Amino acid sequence: MTAITAKWRNGLVYAGVVAVVAYCLAPFYWMLVSSLRRTGDIFDTTLVPSPLSFENYRAVFDPAQGFGRALLNSLVVAGITTVLALLLATFTAYAMARLEFRFKRLILTLIIATSMFPVVSIVVPLLKLFTDIGWINTYQAMIVPSMSFALPLAVWNLTTFFRQMPDELEHAAMVDGCTRGQAFRKVIVPLAAPGIFTTAIITFIAAWNEFLIALSMTNKPGMQTATVAISKFTGATTYETPFGSQMAAGVLVTVPLVVMVLLFQRRIVAGLTAGAAK
Amino acid sequence: MTQTDASPETTGEGRPRTTGSPAGVRTRRPDRATAGAGRLAALLVSPTLLVLTVVVLYPTLMALKESLYGPKGLDPATGFISDTEPFVGLRNYAEIFGEAGARFWNAFWNTTFFTVVTVGLETVTGVAMALIMHRAFRGRALVRAGILVPWAVPTAISGLLWRWIFNSDGVANALLGQQILWTTEGFHAKAAVIVAEVWKTAPFIGLLVLAGLQVIPKEVYEAARMDGARPVRQFWHITLPLVKPALLVAVLFRCMDALRMFDLPYILVGAQKHSVETLSMLAQNEAANVRFGPASAYAVILFLYVFLIALAFVRLLGTDLVGGGGRGRRGFLRRGEVTA
Numbered sequence: 001m002t003a004i005t006a007k008w009r010n011g012l013v014y015a016g017v018v019a020v021v022a023y024c025l026a027p028f029y030w031m032l033v034s035s036l037r038r039t040g041d042i043f044d045t046t047l048v049p050s051p052l053s054f055e056n057y058r059a060v061f062d063p064a065q066g067f068g069r070a071l072l073n074s075l076v077v078a079g080i081t082t083v084l085a086l087l088l089a090t091f092t093a094y095a096m097a098r099l100e101f102r103f104k105r106l107i108l109t110l111i112i113a114t115s116m117f118p119v120v121s122i123v124v125p126l127l128k129l130f131t132d133i134g135w136i137n138t139y140q141a142m143i144v145p146s147m148s149f150a151l152p153l154a155v156w157n158l159t160t161f162f163r164q165m166p167d168e169l170e171h172a173a174m175v176d177g178c179t180r181g182q183a184f185r186k187v188i189v190p191l192a193a194p195g196i197f198t199t200a201i202i203t204f205i206a207a208w209n210e211f212l213i214a215l216s217m218t219n220k221p222g223m224q225t226a227t228v229a230i231s232k233f234t235g236a237t238t239y240e241t242p243f244g245s246q247m248a249a250g251v252l253v254t255v256p257l258v259v260m261v262l263l264f265q266r267r268i269v270a271g272l273t274a275g276a277a278k
Numbered sequence: 279m280t281q282t283d284a285s286p287e288t289t290g291e292g293r294p295r296t297t298g299s300p301a302g303v304r305t306r307r308p309d310r311a312t313a314g315a316g317r318l319a320a321l322l323v324s325p326t327l328l329v330l331t332v333v334v335l336y337p338t339l340m341a342l343k344e345s346l347y348g349p350k351g352l353d354p355a356t357g358f359i360s361d362t363e364p365f366v367g368l369r370n371y372a373e374i375f376g377e378a379g380a381r382f383w384n385a386f387w388n389t390t391f392f393t394v395v396t397v398g399l400e401t402v403t404g405v406a407m408a409l410i411m412h413r414a415f416r417g418r419a420l421v422r423a424g425i426l427v428p429w430a431v432p433t434a435i436s437g438l439l440w441r442w443i444f445n446s447d448g449v450a451n452a453l454l455g456q457q458i459l460w461t462t463e464g465f466h467a468k469a470a471v472i473v474a475e476v477w478k479t480a481p482f483i484g485l486l487v488l489a490g491l492q493v494i495p496k497e498v499y500e501a502a503r504m505d506g507a508r509p510v511r512q513f514w515h516i517t518l519p520l521v522k523p524a525l526l527v528a529v530l531f532r533c534m535d536a537l538r539m540f541d542l543p544y545i546l547v548g549a550q551k552h553s554v555e556t557l558s559m560l561a562q563n564e565a566a567n568v569r570f571g572p573a574s575a576y577a578v579i580l581f582l583y584v585f586l587i588a589l590a591f592v593r594l595l596g597t598d599l600v601g602g603g604g605r606g607r608r609g610f611l612r613r614g615e616v617t618a
Contacts, residue, residue, distance in 0.1 A: 016410035017417065021424040024481050028427055030449060031439045045452045088326045095322035099315045107323060114334045116531070118538035118584055120558040121577040122333065124565040125340035148333045151326060180318065209432035211541040216562060227434035231545050243442050250435040257430040265423045272482075273489035 028254075035247035042244050056248035066221055067249060070229035074253075077142045077214070077225055078207035084143070085150040085203055086158075086196065093158030094184060098170070108159070115152035122148055123216050130217060141217040142225070146207050154203050157271055161195030162188070198271040201264060205257055226253045338581065345370050345574035363571065370575035382576065384552060385560040389580075391468070392543075392556065393536040396475045401529055403476060404483025409517075411484065412491045425481040433478065437545030440474035444546070461546065467553040471543050475536070483528050490524035491517065530591045537584050557583070 037044060038053040060067050095101070096108055126145055135141040169191065173183035189196070214225040221229070230249045233242055261268060348366040374382045411421055428436070443450050444460035451458055460470045494517065502512050540562065543554035549563055557580040564573035 013410060013413040017414045017421055020407050020410055020481075020484075021421055023477070024424045024428050027436075027439055027443060027477060028431065030443060031435075034442060043447045045449055088329060091322040092326040095319045099319045099322075101316045101319035104319075107327070111326065111330065113588070114330055116534040116584065116588060117334060118558060118577070118580045120538060120540065120561045121341055121581045122337035124561055124570065124573045124577045125337040125344055127565050128344065128570050129337075129340065144333055147329055151329060151333075155326060205430060209434070211432070211434040211544075212558070212562065216566065227432050227541075230438060231434055243445070246438050247442060250438055254431050254435055257432075258427055261426045261430045262423050265419070265426055268426065269422055269485060269489075273486055 028258075031247045031250050031254075035244065035251045037244060039244050056244040057252075059242070059245040060249045060252065065229075065233065065245075067226070067229060067252075069222055070224050070226045071252075073139075073223060074208055074226040076139055077146065078204050078210075080139070081143050081146040081150045081207040082200055082204045085147060085154040086200055089151060089154035089158050089199070090189070090196065092155050093162050094188065096155070096159045097162030097165075098167070108155075111152050111155050115149055115156065117148065119145070119149065119212050123213055127216050135217075137218050137220045137223040139223075142210075142214050145213045145217070146210055149210075150203050150207050153206055154199050157199040157202060158192075158195060161192055161199070161271075164195075165191060194267060195271070198264065198267045201260055201268060202271055205260075208253075208257065341574040341577050341581075344570050345572075345578050347571050349569055349571060366571065370571045371579075373572070374575075374579075378572065381555075381560065385555045385557045385576075388468075388554060389537060389539070389556045389558075389583075392471065392475070392539055393533055396472055396479070396536050397529060397532050399472065399476045400480040400483050400532060401525070403480035404528075405487050405525070407481060407484030408487035408491055409513075411488050422485070425485055428478045429482050429485075431478065433541040434545055436474060436478050437542050440470060440477075440542075441546050444470045461548070463551060463553045465553070467547045467551065471546055471554055474546060475539070475542055478542075479532060479535075483525075483532065486528045487521055487525060490521035494520050526591070526595055530588065533587060533591070534584055537587065538580065 033047065033049050034042065035056050036049040036052055036054070038051070038055055041049070041053075059065070092111075096104065122145055126141075130136055130138075130141045165188065169187050170180070170183040173187045174180065178186065209227065210225070211227045211231075214228045215231075218224050218228065221232075224232070226249070230246060230253065233246050233249065346365060346367060347363040348369065350363050373379065407425070411418065411425075414421065431439070441461060442448055445451075446457065446459050450460065458466050460466050498516055498520075499512060502516055507515065538558050539556050540558040543551070543556060544559055547554045549555075549559065555563075557576060561573045561576040561580065564570075564576065
């Protein structure tokens with residue numbers, strides 16, 4: 001291969017890389033740009049908003065929209081779901097990675113299978129049940145069904161993390177006189193903290209992005225989560241879709257996730273691809 | 279899903295397993311299956327199983343039962359609306375082949391069409407992305423961060439975002455120089471959903487395939503080059519077979535996810551739109567209109583559909599979900615948790 005063709009090839013690869021990044025980021029950028037336009041300029045197609053305006057952001061936080069409350073609801077539902085799922089999953093994943101017992105493979109397969117379950121199949125019966133017991137418009141009505149996908153996801157992730165840690169750690173602790181429980185508490189959990197943390201982020205993002213459950217289980221605006229609230233944003237008139245404030249709200253809901261992803265991308269990628277890379 | 283092959287792990291008598299992989303991939307040496315370990319395991323695993331029983335198994339059984347009941351009707355004896363739902367047997371299922379069937383079959387074909395087309399496009403795009411990224415040595419962290427952005431954007435938000443892009447006066451029409459009403463009924467509505475779905479999930483497949491590419495030893499390619507294999511041949515005969523296990527699991531998870539598609543068409547186009555209504559949307563719509571019987575029947579059918587496809591993957595293609603079987607510890611990739 002001559003130097004010239006190598007250079008060409010290199011250039012082609014980087015052109016490809018730019019294309020990939022542009023493909024991924026362009027729609028997101030468009031959301032950002034649109035959110036920063038004035039209502040009157042919303043149909044502009046310039047790449048940079050001029051003049052820059054935060055009008056849409058002010059509209060989002062207009063108390064009439066109740067968007068602050070929706071963000072809080074999302075935080076409560078996703079937060080509690082994540083904490084509960086991680087609490088249960090840590091123990092289960094430890095058993096899956098470290099102990100030998102009957103039906104282990106079957107149990108793990110079943111847990112993973114539930115994560116592929118169509119959510120609507122449990123939403124329909126639970127909607128009826130929760131209507132009967134008066135749980136509609138409550139946090140628990142959203143948290144309980146969310147466990148159906150959050151828990152398998154957390155078990156899955158943590159099992160891989162625990163499997164990656166050498167056994168010698170516990171053996172050493174147990175030689176030094178720890179019981180298995182103590183070895184788990186004092187050696188494994190602190191060392192697995194990065195894995196637990198990554199799992200928490202991935203689970204939180206999944207719960208934060210949930211839509212179907214939150215849509216079905218609430219009908220009072222005050223109890224809607226952010227994703228549902230945005231989809232129901234109304235403009236000044238019924239006939240006008242408030243694209244500007246929808247985009248602004250979309251940016252607000254997405255930016256925390258994007259920041260998390262950028263800060264922890266190495267760990268998240270490691271978590272998501274754990275099985276593939278090993 | 280239902281792999282019943284008895285690996286050494288599942289045969290109660292635990293003998294220390296010898297590691298099959300050379301590079302010390304499997305460093306763990308599971309403890310013997312003693313009664314103590316069994317008790318401890320039961321203690322650690324049962325809370326999770328209990329919760330899953332309550333939030334998944336119980337509702338599924340309820341759906342199964344509910345699908346056999348009809349809507350509350352007028353009680354012929356009293357003339358009031360009765361408080362109990364009448365038992366109708368399999369009528370909710372039978373009606374699929376009757377008058378109400380048209381809407382069901384439309385939703386069924388939409389679901390299938392979206393799954394086949396989006397997963398196909400995602401796979402091709404994702405693999406292409408991975409090949410490009412694998413070649414790039416500088417700026418990989420940047421690319422990886424960029425690629426995670428569509429994954430992190432909530433599906434509901436991406437629905438709104440693409441609704442805005444596909445607005446009649448939006449940027450898509452401006453770029454194409456067309457005046458297409460994307461979000462109204464018709465084939466273009468399907469196209470809009472497909473574009474948005476592929477945008478969100480292809481990068482993710484790319485990421486997973488990239489991880490698979492990075493563990494292929496360079497020597498394999500060198501040997502192929504020595505033997506005179508051209509790049510295209512190298513791709514078909516080396517790269518693809520070696521990333522196939524990882525790719526298959528990714529495709530399986532994407533299929534499962536596409537089959538239950540809800541948020542994107544619901545927000546991008548709207549509820550009760552013939553062109554894009556999926557089975558999930560149909561079931562949710564029926565349930566929201568207090569027609570729990572048919573809703574449950576649709577939910578049960580969707581569940582069976584998903585189950586059969588997963589079973590086909592595992593049985594026909596030998597997709598190894600759990601890992602830790604005969605083929606070393608790799609074997610799972612996660613779907614992009616885009617359930618929501």
